[in-house]
Amino acid sequence: TDALDPHIKGEALRRQRLFGAASVLFYREPLEIARGEGCWLMDVRGERYLDCYNNVPSVGHGHPRVAEAVYQQLKRVNTHTRYLHSLVNDYAERLLATFPASLSNITFTCTGSESNDLALRQAFSFTGRRGVIVTEGAYHGNSDLVTAVSPSSFRRGQPPRWVKTIPAPDPLHVPATQQAEVFDSAVAAAIQALEQEGFGVAALLFDSIFSSDGVYADPAGFIAPAVERVRRHGGLFICDEVQPGFGRTGRMWGFERHGVIPDLVTLGKPMGNGFPLAGVVTRPAILERFCQEVGYFNTFGGSPAAAAAGMAVLDALEQEQLIQRAQQSGDYLRVAITRLQASHGGIGAVRGVGLFTGVELLDEAGQPDESLATAVINGLRDEKVLIGAAGPHANVLKVRPPLCFGTVEADFFVQALAKSLQRLGR
Numbered sequence: 001t002d003a004l005d006p007h008i009k010g011e012a013l014r015r016q017r018l019f020g021a022a023s024v025l026f027y028r029e030p031l032e033i034a035r036g037e038g039c040w041l042m043d044v045r046g047e048r049y050l051d052c053y054n055n056v057p058s059v060g061h062g063h064p065r066v067a068e069a070v071y072q073q074l075k076r077v078n079t080h081t082r083y084l085h086s087l088v089n090d091y092a093e094r095l096l097a098t099f100p101a102s103l104s105n106i107t108f109t110c111t112g113s114e115s116n117d118l119a120l121r122q123a124f125s126f127t128g129r130r131g132v133i134v135t136e137g138a139y140h141g142n143s144d145l146v147t148a149v150s151p152s153s154f155r156r157g158q159p160p161r162w163v164k165t166i167p168a169p170d171p172l173h174v175p176a177t178q179q180a181e182v183f184d185s186a187v188a189a190a191i192q193a194l195e196q197e198g199f200g201v202a203a204l205l206f207d208s209i210f211s212s213d214g215v216y217a218d219p220a221g222f223i224a225p226a227v228e229r230v231r232r233h234g235g236l237f238i239c240d241e242v243q244p245g246f247g248r249t250g251r252m253w254g255f256e257r258h259g260v261i262p263d264l265v266t267l268g269k270p271m272g273n274g275f276p277l278a279g280v281v282t283r284p285a286i287l288e289r290f291c292q293e294v295g296y297f298n299t300f301g302g303s304p305a306a307a308a309a310g311m312a313v314l315d316a317l318e319q320e321q322l323i324q325r326a327q328q329s330g331d332y333l334r335v336a337i338t339r340l341q342a343s344h345g346g347i348g349a350v351r352g353v354g355l356f357t358g359v360e361l362l363d364e365a366g367q368p369d370e371s372l373a374t375a376v377i378n379g380l381r382d383e384k385v386l387i388g389a390a391g392p393h394a395n396v397l398k399v400r401p402p403l404c405f406g407t408v409e410a411d412f413f414v415q416a417l418a419k420s421l422q423r424l425g426r
């Protein structure tokens with residue numbers, strides 16, 4: 001208990017005692033949320049906050065359709081996944097129909113980490129190689145294997161030698177017309193290093209919106225030459241759709257905008273709107289090779305209750321037209337934030353697609369300003385808006401609300417941002 005922070009009290013103190021060094025919370029005075037509805041969260045004191053951050057409850061907090069579907073299934077039965085259940089097959093069929101035809105098998109898991117772990121292992125067995133290429137600021141999950149390919153997780157040391165990093169896209173210094181070429185040549189250098197060191201390239205793995213690198217969506221198609229290059233060298237492209245997937249980019253899948261078909265796609269976060277449901281979509285030949293080598297069983301992954309949640313999410317996306325909404329609200333939001341640049345200092349690039357927007361915060365010299373971002377995040381909390389930051393300098397506001405976010409919410413956010421910049425003298 002020596003390490004206990006004297007400022008921490010109440011539930012936060014209890015939490016720190018119980019969870020120790022791994023007890024990381026948002027904000028100096030952490031929030032205690034009691035309930036949620038759509039894009040709004042209510043704390044135990046009855047304060048209402050606009051949630052601009054959570055992409056898990058993607059069809060909205062406390063979505064009645066998802067809650068009801070899970071409840072009904074849990075009441076009936078929830079077995080593990082070695083029994084037949086038509087709902088699980090129905091869900092898999094409906095989900096796979098949203099992918100290109102070659103990606104026709106799915107394995108259900110419970111987390112994005114498990115999905116990336118399994119996808120990497122499939123790539124290793126299929127290619128017979130070990131090398132993996134990821135971006136410098138990548139986060140792909142928390143298992144031992146997946147931490148190795150998550151440079152952003154390292155507080156000390158570096159990823160192992162079989163992992164080579166490439167810079168994320170850099171629109172500040174690289175014109176859009178050269179983005180594809182620059183990305184491709186970084187991948188070429190990484191492949192060369194992996195081959196020289198005897199690892200070869202098993203996979204190029206990245207998040208198709210580069211969220212933890214700082215949110216990079218453009219130009220559409222810029223990843224294609226690098227993906228082709230990896231394939232020419234015998235490697236696979238694993239597309240991590242844990243963040244952009246399920247409609248956030250204004251299309252079902254982030255990779256669609258880039259005109260490429262991945263070899264493996266990993267899914268998670270929004271898939272069950274908070275019910276643990278994740279998965280790996282792949283070509284049958286890749287999965288077959290893996291299954292010849294080792295067995296794979298996931299007790300909870302793709303249970304009937306999980307499938308019920310997943311099915312309800314697909315229903316909500318369709319019936320509430322949330323994918324179109326993500327596109328429209330996202331465009332509206334970026335225009336409104338860009339307009340603030342005329343009246344307020346501190347805002348650099350405003351980028352993204354659909355309801356995934358990055359707002360670069362800069363100091364007076366035009367350099368990334370982490371302390372401004374921290375001050376704005378706290379100022380926004382005072383204005384009842386919850387948001388986080390990304391990027392290597394933690395200076396990119398990550399606006400990533402539930403997909404039911406509309407123009408009312410966008411206006412609320414932009415006014416709050418204007419106020420907090422003004423209070424900071426920007």
Ligand code: PMP
Pocket residue numbers: 110111112113114116139140141142207211240242243268269
């Ligand atoms: N991939 C990406 C791109 C992620 O952002 C995350 C979670 N932040 C993961 C994988 C891991 O997912 P999970 O926390 O469900 O294991």
